[in-house]
Amino acid sequence: MAGILTFALHYEGEINKNSQGAVSEAAKLSQQLGTDNHVVVVGEGISDEAASSLGKYGATKVFRVEAPEGLSQPVIDSMAHLFEANGYDYALFGGGLLGFEVGAGLAARLNAGVTMEVTQVNVVDGKLQAERPILGDSSISTSKYKDRGIIIGRLNSFEIVESGSGAAEVEDVTVQLSPQASQATMTVRGEQRGADVNIEDADILVAGGRGLGKAEGFDLCTDLAKALGGAVAATRAVVDAGWYPYAAQIGQTGKTVAPKLYLAAGISGAIQHKVGMQASENIVAINKDANAPIFEFSDLGIVGDLNKILPKLTEAVKAKKGG
Amino acid sequence: MAGSNGKHPSPAEFPPPVDTQKEFIKRELDDEEERIDVGVAIVGGGTAGLATANRLLQRLGNDPELLEQLGEVPVAVVEKAKTCGGHNLSGAVVRPGPLQELFPDLTREDWRKEGFAFGEVHKEAVYLTPTSKLALRIPPPPPFKNHGNEVISVAALARYQQAQAEEAGAYILTETAATQLLVEDGKVRGVRSGDKGRGKDGEPLGNFEPGTDITAKATVLAEGCWGHITGAAIREFDLAKGREPQVWELGVKEVWKVPTALNRLIHTIGPWPLSLSAKYGQIGGTWIYPMKNDKGEDLVSIGFVIDLEYADATTSAHDLLQLFKTHPLVKKILEGGERVAWGAKALPGGGYWSMPKLTMPGALLVGDSAGMVDTVSLKGVHHCIKSGILAGDAIYDTLKAGGTDLSAYETAVEESSIGKELYEVRNTRQPFQKGFIKGAPLVNAMIATKGKFPGGRWAWHRNDEAPMFIGKTAKKYPKPDGKYIFDKLSSVYITGNATRDDAPNHIRVQKRVPREIAETWKWMCPAGVYEIPEEAPETGPVDVIVNYTNCVQCGAITAKGGRLTTPEGGDGPLYQLT
Numbered sequence A: 001m002a003g004i005l006t007f008a009l010h011y012e013g014e015i016n017k018n019s020q021g022a023v024s025e026a027a028k029l030s031q032q033l034g035t036d037n038h039v040v041v042v043g044e045g046i047s048d049e050a051a052s053s054l055g056k057y058g059a060t061k062v063f064r065v066e067a068p069e070g071l072s073q074p075v076i077d078s079m080a081h082l083f084e085a086n087g088y089d090y091a092l093f094g095g096g097l098l099g100f101e102v103g104a105g106l107a108a109r110l111n112a113g114v115t116m117e118v119t120q121v122n123v124v125d126g127k128l129q130a131e132r133p134i135l136g137d138s139s140i141s142t143s144k145y146k147d148r149g150i151i152i153g154r155l156n157s158f159e160i161v162e163s164g165s166g167a168a169e170v171e172d173v174t175v176q177l178s179p180q181a182s183q184a185t186m187t188v189r190g191e192q193r194g195a196d197v198n199i200e201d202a203d204i205l206v207a208g209g210r211g212l213g214k215a216e217g218f219d220l221c222t223d224l225a226k227a228l229g230g231a232v233a234a235t236r237a238v239v240d241a242g243w244y245p246y247a248a249q250i251g252q253t254g255k256t257v258a259p260k261l262y263l264a265a266g267i268s269g270a271i272q273h274k275v276g277m278q279a280s281e282n283i284v285a286i287n288k289d290a291n292a293p294i295f296e297f298s299d300l301g302i303v304g305d306l307n308k309i310l311p312k313l314t315e316a317v318k319a320k321k322g323g
Numbered sequence B: 001m002a003g004s005n006g007k008h009p010s011p012a013e014f015p016p017p018v019d020t021q022k023e024f025i026k027r028e029l030d031d032e033e034e035r036i037d038v039g040v041a042i043v044g045g046g047t048a049g050l051a052t053a054n055r056l057l058q059r060l061g062n063d064p065e066l067l068e069q070l071g072e073v074p075v076a077v078v079e080k081a082k083t084c085g086g087h088n089l090s091g092a093v094v095r096p097g098p099l100q101e102l103f104p105d106l107t108r109e110d111w112r113k114e115g116f117a118f119g120e121v122h123k124e125a126v127y128l129t130p131t132s133k134l135a136l137r138i139p140p141p142p143p144f145k146n147h148g149n150e151v152i153s154v155a156a157l158a159r160y161q162q163a164q165a166e167e168a169g170a171y172i173l174t175e176t177a178a179t180q181l182l183v184e185d186g187k188v189r190g191v192r193s194g195d196k197g198r199g200k201d202g203e204p205l206g207n208f209e210p211g212t213d214i215t216a217k218a219t220v221l222a223e224g225c226w227g228h229i230t231g232a233a234i235r236e237f238d239l240a241k242g243r244e245p246q247v248w249e250l251g252v253k254e255v256w257k258v259p260t261a262l263n264r265l266i267h268t269i270g271p272w273p274l275s276l277s278a279k280y281g282q283i284g285g286t287w288i289y290p291m292k293n294d295k296g297e298d299l300v301s302i303g304f305v306i307d308l309e310y311a312d313a314t315t316s317a318h319d320l321l322q323l324f325k326t327h328p329l330v331k332k333i334l335e336g337g338e339r340v341a342w343g344a345k346a347l348p349g350g351g352y353w354s355m356p357k358l359t360m361p362g363a364l365l366v367g368d369s370a371g372m373v374d375t376v377s378l379k380g381v382h383h384c385i386k387s388g389i390l391a392g393d394a395i396y397d398t399l400k401a402g403g404t405d406l407s408a409y410e411t412a413v414e415e416s417s418i419g420k421e422l423y424e425v426r427n428t429r430q431p432f433q434k435g436f437i438k439g440a441p442l443v444n445a446m447i448a449t450k451g452k453f454p455g456g457r458w459a460w461h462r463n464d465e466a467p468m469f470i471g472k473t474a475k476k477y478p479k480p481d482g483k484y485i486f487d488k489l490s491s492v493y494i495t496g497n498a499t500r501d502d503a504p505n506h507i508r509v510q511k512r513v514p515r516e517i518a519e520t521w522k523w524m525c526p527a528g529v530y531e532i533p534e535e536a537p538e539t540g541p542v543d544v545i546v547n548y549t550n551c552v553q554c555g556a557i558t559a560k561g562g563r564l565t566t567p568e569g570g571d572g573p574l575y576q577l578t
Helices: A017-031 A048-057 A072-088 A096-110 A213-226 A236-240 A271-277 A293-297 A306-322 B020-024 B047-061 B064-069 B097-102 B108-113 B152-167 B228-236 B317-324 B328-334 B381-400 B408-415 B418-422 B430-434 B437-447 B489-493 B516-526
Strands: A005-006 A037-041 A062-066 A090-093 A111-119 A118-122 A127-134 A141-145 A149-153 A169-173 A204-208 A231-234 A259-267 A282-287 A300-303 B034-041 B074-077 B117-120 B123-127 B134-138 B150-152 B171-175 B178-184 B189-191 B195-197 B204-209 B215-220 B248-258 B263-269 B282-291 B299-307 B338-348 B364-365 B512-514 B541-543
Touching: A005 A017, A005 A072, A017 A037, A017 A048, A017 A118, A017 A149, A017 B437, A037 A048, A037 A072, A037 B228, A048 A062, A048 A169, A062 A072, A062 B263, A072 A169, A090 A096, A096 B299, A111 A141, A127 A149, A149 B430, A204 A213, A204 A300, A213 A231, A213 A306, A231 A236, A271 A293, A271 B489, A282 A293, A282 A306, A293 A300, B020 B178, B020 B228, B034 B047, B034 B178, B034 B381, B047 B064, B047 B074, B047 B097, B047 B152, B047 B381, B064 B381, B074 B152, B074 B437, B108 B117, B108 B150, B150 B152, B150 B512, B152 B171, B152 B263, B178 B195, B178 B215, B178 B228, B215 B228, B215 B381, B228 B364, B248 B317, B282 B317, B299 B317, B299 B328, B317 B328, B317 B338, B364 B381, B381 B408, B430 B437, B512 B516, B516 B541
Parallel strands: A005 A037, A005 A090, A037 A062, A062 A169, A090 A149, A111 A149, A204 A231, A204 A259, A259 A282, A282 A300, B034 B074, B034 B215, B074 B171, B123 B263, B215 B364
Antiparallel strands: A118 A127, A127 A141, B117 B150, B123 B134, B178 B189, B189 B215, B195 B204, B248 B299, B248 B338, B263 B282, B282 B299, B512 B541
């Protein structure tokens, strides 16, 4: 059967948020194509629970392959095997470095077309077309595929939608791995750029900018993030100033995030920052400059002094949670 | 300090922490097996450097023997942008002659098919803009006559020239900065490419790649306005001896997609939006040219150029362009359109008297590096191409004769259209250093008499010697709305600029300076690189924040008290249409 095979990445027993988005996107597209929505997970001892949880995002079947964890070659072998067996037309990835590597390898293996950093996929005349921003996001390029297509999303570009009705069917598949798949072993799994918090997966982000005034100003953000159960992010300006580590940088040259709540404290909202967080579900901005561009794309804007507002907000959240 | 009246500081009093000779000249070459040996090394893949490559390869194409002698890499072009043209920006309306001479088989219709030219000028208009509402059409002064010239994009032209050069056998090393001039026994031996993969403090990161000595039989410095290595070469070989100092202008440009085609070329020569007060020292002008994109849609190139001689620290070429766009003359053209590109670039404005000696042992200067711009008529592209042709010929002849002396190029330039045209306008801009009102009649006299009256040799003084004060120009700037009026950062964004955040700072400035100097940098920089901390004192020294990753490498800072050096290759904007 034709259709889409989506790769879902997992870490410590949980499916990566970004992959949940990719599966949701595939569910939507499969429905338009009139095909099943198949997903593959690859790793060591992936639980039934984790695999079947993808049903929530619209997966109709999840293939589970027991193979070395965290490497690209075993995934390429597994997906090539499933393409052979089931005759898919497209492979979909949520993005990330592993996704890029697997996607490129799979494209070579299948002699398929490949598009990276995709932000939108459309069904046109029963075929998929991928849209990818180019030239510093100033234009959109559209990819069509002559034959099979590999589509790799930009991180967090696909929205998570719980469209499914519970657990998906899980089918174990044995794949003959290629010799090169066992050449590399994973020695350590490092977070991208040494982050200790994975801000790309956080539901709540409290982001600080130059408006915090000084490095110590970040304590206010940390306190609030802790109270809310979220993580702390930063703008390039404050990372440049050495107030916060690069791993937490959001924007054009940092990470792209889409949390449920993005609270921007003392951030003016220049386009370079906006492109990294504009997909957030709710944006709340606090800034003393009423003319700051951030207010143009905030759901809620507060004009005022951070040093007064943030501690009060932290207190209020604590009180509410405590009570 | 010269030029300082004691009350107001001048940027020259706060020179950048840089030792040009020591840092940018390498006197000991690496071992032979570590070097890359090429025939001719060209630093800079802009119109001038590529014209040199184009011409030289045309000549070598007919001479397989000499080509063979030059080795595996006969011609190498070192370009710091992601692709040739990526850092190139100009108006631009060019005189067609030199480009026709360089590519004789190409018709002007072919230029347009190749996508770098947009049509011959048939109609033109020059306006005085006395106020924000008024525009008075005046008969075009002789330097503004553009009938028969062609509107082009230099970024697109450079891409075309790159393709031609590559086809003819040139090696184009893009994303490679030339950071040092190799000098041995009083002779230029080539250049060294920059390291890649260094961290903020210069420490090598995981992907560190050291630079390489690129040695050549002849080296061409085609770095454009204020060449990083060119500056070192001028000092090393005393090329500016007996010449006037170079002075600079800064241009900021936008390209708009417009609903209705513009049917003429427009120049405005002020005074609005600049101040007429001599105290402000503002001299500038604008252009609006019709263009097309590859889909045949109508575009307009609009730009503002200001002489960097000004004294009001709050002068901002970017914001003046935004202000200019609010004039009814402009609104009529742009309204209903959409901005598709933006860029900024400094240009040399000194003309004839400021041109350095063009040759030194083993190397020569072409194009803007040599200051070949006529800023009265806003023209330099044709001189860039012509100098490339002459350089290509001179290098070919020298190599053919088995010699090393490139001085024939010097004479060839002097006797060519470059020397003649620039000589005619040699005295035309200097009177403006007296201010617009006192200077304008003299400028007119100089134009009318081709520099003979009042005549003589008119001196320049350096831009960074002008004392700066905090004036009121900034109060006039319109507030950005993100649709018609834009701020600096969203403008930088559409250049495709993505400089690595943890790269070393490539801008040298004194960080603790008087408020006037800090304000000068903050307002002047079109890319928002210099920032004054909010808590900085109103008077007294300011610690300037340098957001160097915003930098679009326009070069203006070098004219006003700092120094732009080369960042890591590949960093900076990626201009397409400018």
